[in-house]
Amino acid sequence: MRHRFVFLGWAIAAVFAVAVLIGGSPWSAHGAEIPARQLFGHKAKAAALQAGAIGSYAKGCLAGGAMLPVNGPAWQAMRLSRNRNWGHPRLVTLVQRLARESQELDGWPGLLVGDLAQPRGGPMLTGHRSHQIGLDADIWLMPMPKRTLSRAEREKISAISMIKNPFSINEKHWKPGHVTLIRRAASYPEVARIFIHPAIKQALCKSDQAGSWLRKVRPWWGHHYHFHIRLKCPMGSPGCANQDPPPSGTGCGKPLEDWFARFRKPKPKKPVKPKPRRQLRMADLPQACRAVLAAADADTGVVLTAAPAERSAVKPAAMPPPMPKPQTAHSASPPPVPAKKPPVKASVGAPLPSAKPKPVARGARRVAPARTNPAPNLPWLNGLATPGPPLPTPKPR
Numbered sequence: 532m533r534h535r536f537v538f539l540g541w542a543i544a545a546v547f548a549v550a551v552l553i554g555g556s557p558w559s560a561h562g563a564e565i566p567a568r569q570l571f572g573h574k575a576k577a578a579a580l581q582a583g584a585i586g587s588y589a590k591g592c593l594a595g596g597a598m599l600p601v602n603g604p605a606w607q608a609m610r611l612s613r614n615r616n617w618g619h620p621r622l623v624t625l626v627q628r629l630a631r632e633s634q635e636l637d638g639w640p641g642l643l644v645g646d647l648a649q650p651r652g653g654p655m656l657t658g659h660r661s662h663q664i665g666l667d668a669d670i671w672l673m674p675m676p677k678r679t680l681s682r683a684e685r686e687k688i689s690a691i692s693m694i695k696n697p698f699s700i701n702e703k704h705w706k707p708g709h710v711t712l713i714r715r716a717a718s719y720p721e722v723a724r725i726f727i728h729p730a731i732k733q734a735l736c737k738s739d740q741a742g743s744w745l746r747k748v749r750p751w752w753g754h755h756y757h758f759h760i761r762l763k764c765p766m767g768s769p770g771c772a773n774q775d776p777p778p779s780g781t782g783c784g785k786p787l788e789d790w791f792a793r794f795r796k797p798k799p800k801k802p803v804k805p806k807p808r809r810q811l812r813m814a815d816l817p818q819a820c821r822a823v824l825a826a827a828d829a830d831t832g833v834v835l836t837a838a839p840a841e842r843s844a845v846k847p848a849a850m851p852p853p854m855p856k857p858q859t860a861h862s863a864s865p866p867p868v869p870a871k872k873p874p875v876k877a878s879v880g881a882p883l884p885s886a887k888p889k890p891v892a893r894g895a896r897r898v899a900p901a902r903t904n905p906a907p908n909l910p911w912l913n914g915l916a917t918p919g920p921p922l923p924t925p926k927p928r
């Protein structure tokens with residue numbers, strides 16, 4: 532009896548050895564066995580290759596990643612233990628630019644930056660399906676405090692949710708400065724989409740800065756602590772797959788109502804257990820991701836800072852003027868929940884010259900001036916409640 536087991540053992544060993552000879556180690560990237568997130572999740576440094584986004588947002592990797600410095604004049608990176616402050620150099624530059632311009636031109640206190648990507652992109656050990664090719668960035672909606680947070684604080688501090696329930700924003704936290712910040716992010720031509728919770732999108736739609744820029748702002752689950760910026764495939768990334776452009780229009784009326792209808796649907800009594808998602812393997816990712824994984828560690832000299840040369844080279848994007856609001860967008864379909872005051876009018880990013888004061892619609896609630904609505908627990912926000920410049924004109928540098 533025993534010798535049979537011995538034979539079986541040898542047989543398994545032999546098959547294994549042949550497998551290794553043919554296909555490389557079954558544990559290696561070439562064996563297509565190990566979940567790709569294990570391989571990418573443990574790379575501490577970028578691949579020493581020319582920068583390139585490879586594949587699609589939820590199935591790909593990043594060559595030549597750049598690191599967003601953990602501190603900058605107008606940003607602080609959060610959750611440093613995750614080592615996800617990496618991205619395509621274009622993304623890193625854009626985050627720095629948004630931080631700087633929103634601070635200098637709009638008076639935003641600065642950005643708390645959440646996850647970008649891992650040093651070599653790819654699937655992550657926890658969270659996020661996208662963020663794989665270095666073109667996605669999460670920005671907290673909570674403004675940056677004046678002081679530099681310690682590493683420990685950056686792990687511990689929780690982001691503040693901007694919604695009270697799935698249908699309405701929390702005006703204690705949501706300020707007109709948020710509208711300007713998201714509008715500015717959407718104004719950059721390289722930005723493909725911005726994801727935000729439907730209740731926040733609705734607040735943007737109702738704001739006096741509403742305009743065609745809202746087309747890029749797409750409702751999505753979960754994004755009420757942060758907003759998510761997604762860039763288009765940059766030049767020089769032939770292996771990068773763009774998403775279809777967002778549907779035309781601002782997406783303010785019916786599409787939002789559809790989201791709220793979903794939220795209103797009664798939850799099934801017996802919660803349906805979601806099927807565990809299949810882990811991506813190397814074979815699921817573009818071939819070029821093997822080279823990314825195998826490449827030598829890049830010198831961390833790739834670290835980008837807001838270099839003065841770069842500053843003068845980049846002109847702040849012209850902010851698009853708001854569109855006249857369609858009369859019917861919100862009056863035709865009353866919001867599901869007793870409507871709250873529309874977000875406070877005119878403060879940061881005051882109305883553009885073309886924005887005429889809207890007649891108060893029948894049944895609309897009165898708009899409170901911003902300064903009667905201070906946020907006692909967010910002192911750094913109070914400074915925002917003063918009229919800003921007409922909308923930020925690029926300053927010559």
Ligand SMILES: [Zn+2]
Nearest residue numbers: 668669758759
């Ligand atoms: Zn996100």
